[in-house]
Amino acid sequence: MTSATLTIDLSALAANWRALDCATEVETAAVVKADAYGLGIAKAGPALAAAGARQFFVAMASEGVALRRVLGPGPAISVFSGHMAGDADLIRAADLTPMINSVDQLLMHVEALPGHPFGLQLDSGMNRLGMEPAEWSALRDIALAQRPTLVMSHLACADTPEHPMNAQQLQVFEEMTAGIDAPRSLAATGGIFLGQDYHFDLTRPGVGLYGGLPFVDATPVIALDIPVIQVRDLLAGETVGYANAYTAAKDKRVATIAAGYADGLIRAMGANATLTHEGAKVPVIGRVSMDLITVDISALATTPDNLQLIGLHQSVDSVAAFAGTIGYEILTSLGARYDRVYLTS
């Protein structure tokens, strides 16, 4: 088969959830937005529920509907974007809990779905989603009287523990939520490692579940093996790929492999990237093209059937560094053409 193989270790996913759960004294949710960070919500959702997660978070109502279908009734499914115009039927039918971001959303929610559970999202300084302190002051008593399931906020700089923004957001969140009865949540993966002050009643790890930084002790969850289509010998002076981007300084052996930027292998990684074969690193040469990548395999004694991009020898975050981005983007860009193999046990 031409398809690259994406191997997803659901037991590693479960182990990461348990490790993050053990890292705090409080309840641990699971963030499974963006199709479980690219790994597939239909498999990742039930695996996390089996590991013990009882609260899930998605970005938008349609994702919550897909998750409810695979989880069945029981687990709470919260929606970060809150209650958007047109969402009421989905929220009711799939029993979703919108994290209300604004006065407008709160009015829409209580009008469309009176008595339906909701949470509240506060802006503690990131200025992206959630009610600001002034808006919250005006609304607080009314909103709390409706008994929200959760009052939450999100940290802008949690991946950088020494950043003063963390303590600043913590203080703002504590001031905004002082004396309330509702459960509170501030920490995602990064916030878990900032210490107990940041844990409140519920943590919401995402990227750490999937093996990404800032969870440095995460168990790797995915491997990506790409088949070799063809191997050729290159003479010194010959060029490879679009725009003749690579010129061989000496004779080389080159493999063309069957994946490219249409599979989410970000084009910017270009010739910064390496692949591996039995642990040996081999460099990409020329440009990443839509369906193909060319690799200098001169250093290998044999002609491999596959080369590995992500796995034990190169983490998701290493591959992100090739492209000047973060592991999150590598995960959520994982392509639709891969042959996906899920490991359990």
Added chain:
Amino acid sequence: MTSATLTIDLSALAANWRALDCATEVETAAVVKADAYGLGIAKAGPALAAAGARQFFVAMASEGVALRRVLGPGPAISVFSGHMAGDADLIRAADLTPMINSVDQLLMHVEALPGHPFGLQLDSGMNRLGMEPAEWSALRDIALAQRPTLVMSHLACADTPEHPMNAQQLQVFEEMTAGIDAPRSLAATGGIFLGQDYHFDLTRPGVGLYGGLPFVDATPVIALDIPVIQVRDLLAGETVGYANAYTAAKDKRVATIAAGYADGLIRAMGANATLTHEGAKVPVIGRVSMDLITVDISALATTPDNLQLIGLHQSVDSVAAFAGTIGYEILTSLGARYDRVYLTS
């Protein structure tokens, strides 16, 4: 609804195919690999067939199977990666035509599927896929005796008409195919504009069909409209988004919109990007995050329900430039969470 809306104009797609077909005297195929460059093969394939395309190209056998399902019997479906180990059943069942890249592939093909049609891919200098001149010399008579459907090669620098590589590859291809009876093909979108010498018997446009460069007169095919979740007023000195990446120099009005890098909006575009509202450009501020982007809408007189990223006011290639990449990658990265609306007529 929270989902962004991706509008795909199938009549514009058909118009682009017809325009590229009119640009040459020879037959015009349609390249629909990578899910029709991200637009959806189930809709794009039949639309191109209705416009008149009788030959289609995909990257891998599994894509050919999906295309055969929507096209039915009749049109030729060729596979650029050729005949890979394990592909025989798919090739036979879906009546695919592999573009054989090597002696190994030719042996595999005639052994597994004797008498089944195939084409031949030659390497005229890109050193990515196809038989090299020496390999081809040894194999040529045997291969041609099997009556290949097509003998093809691919240009490395066709998007740069003045590049000397174009004439060099043309000469190599002519030498490698001199005197053969089989139909020949060298040009994709860029090659069509290099002139008649490059057209041979069949052209294979891809990106131009979907409205991308180097087809400068293409009709735009897609529009991407992203809903506003929330609007907030920012005071001078306040920061926005991850890592506090943006600091307001003066008071601002900021919209948070519901799409991010998990939707293929490449994170690297960051604060280089603009969106539009009724033609007015508004800048992205802070980082592109997984599901959200923040936009400075201070210049707008009203609060919009949506902002547009791609459409009449910003082409696919303009958006690519924000991210330092090419339109092809913007197309093939278009996300799975969009609400896709297909226009006909």
